[in-house]
Amino acid sequence: MQTDQRKSAINKFPLRLVPSVRRGAEEFSQKEGVSLNQFINVAVAEKLAHLQHESWLAARPKPTGANISRGLAALDKPTRNRPDSGDELPEGYASIRSTEEYKQASGRQ
Numbered sequence: 514m515q516t517d518q519r520k521s522a523i524n525k526f527p528l529r530l531v532p533s534v535r536r537g538a539e540e541f542s543q544k545e546g547v548s549l550n551q552f553i554n555v556a557v558a559e560k561l562a563h564l565q566h567e568s569w570l571a572a573r574p575k576p577t578g579a580n581i582s583r584g585l586a587a588l589d590k591p592t593r594n595r596p597d598s599g600d601e602l603p604e605g606y607a608s609i610r611s612t613e614e615y616k617q618a619s620g621r622q
Contacts, residue, residue, distance in 0.1 A: 528553070578620075585610065 530538065542552035589610075596602075609615050 538552055538556070539549055542549045545552060547555075610619075
């Protein structure tokens with residue numbers, strides 16, 4: 514029963530590719546060690562993910578100065594935890610946010 518449901522969920526779709534595109538897809542599918550069908554499925558899925566991400570980026574609220582300031586303030590809060598070995602800041606490190614130039618540009622004087 515489950516096999517029948519799976520077969521009905523997968524639709525066949527005749528696809529016409531320009532010969533040069535088909536040759537390129539065949540070459541790369543062979544290099545990847547997958548069928549041409551699998552290669553095309555992955556390529557379409559990647560393109561859809563890219564388009565959906567662009568759509569999400571366009572629809573999300575734009576960052577405001579207030580949001581950025583709150584985020585930077587959260588990052589500036591000290592923590593009780595010491596950094597793991599090797600994650601310490603280098604000797605003499607100074608954050609760009611402590612420079613007068615940055616403070617003037619960001620309006621944080």
